[in-house]
Every structure is written in structure tokens, then in C-alpha cells.
Amino acid sequence: MSFSKYLNRGFYTQELISAHTHIILVGSVMMMIMGVALWFFPRAEKSDKKYKPELILITYWLMAGATFSRFVLQVTASFYYIGWVNASIFIFSSLQVTAMILFFFSMWGRIRAVGSQYREAKGEKF
Secondary structure (H helix, E strand, O other), X not given: OHHHHHHOOOOOOHHHHHHHHHHXXXXXXXXXXXXXXXXXXXXXXXXXXXXXXXXXXXXXXXXXXXXXXXXXXXXXHHHOOOHHHHHHHHHHHHHHHHXXXXXHXXXXXXXXXXXXXXXXXXXXXX
């Protein structure tokens, strides 16, 4: 980093900055949020047909693979211009968004207000 900053001016390109930011924000933060949500929310009821652990596993690997592939392609795009790389970056970005939507759709059955029915039974109004 010091070499690039002080001796080799102009090394940082927009693609490298975008790849670095994206791997941290989506690769670390979003996947951490997904993991904490799996741990934090109560287990789905047995009768819930929308909750499928297999779908969450597929969603995790889809997110991980798409994030890694996008990172590699953005680093590649910062050094070389290859026509199909830009289209591939868009495709992997779309896969990341799809994985997030699938995750929240499959987790929706686990997100419920625990305890509110007891407060309503005692007469509390919301």
C-alpha cells in the first residue's frame, strides 16, 4: 500500500476501489448480517412451508460465489480491458441481489413478534 501510494502514483483505479469496497460491504457485512439473522431469529414453525434450510444453504453459496467472482473480475478489469468482463460483473451483481432477496424471503417466516400476543391478551393496545 505504501509503495502504491508514494512510489507508484496512479495505481489505484476506480475498479480496484470498487472491488475493495464491495468485498468488504457485501462480502463481510452483508454475509455477517445474514449469519446473525439465522442465529438470532427463532426457529421456524414445523408447519411453515416457506422456510427451507436447503434454500438458505444454496443462498449462502450463491452469495459467496457471486461475491468472490465479482471481486476477481473487478480486479481483472482494473488491469486489462476484456469485453466480456463488464457483462460478467453485472451478472454476478445480479446474482448477489437475487441471493439477498431469496434469503430474506426464506427467513420471513422466522421473523415474528414474540410476546406481543401476551401483551394484547392483557389488554395492551398497539
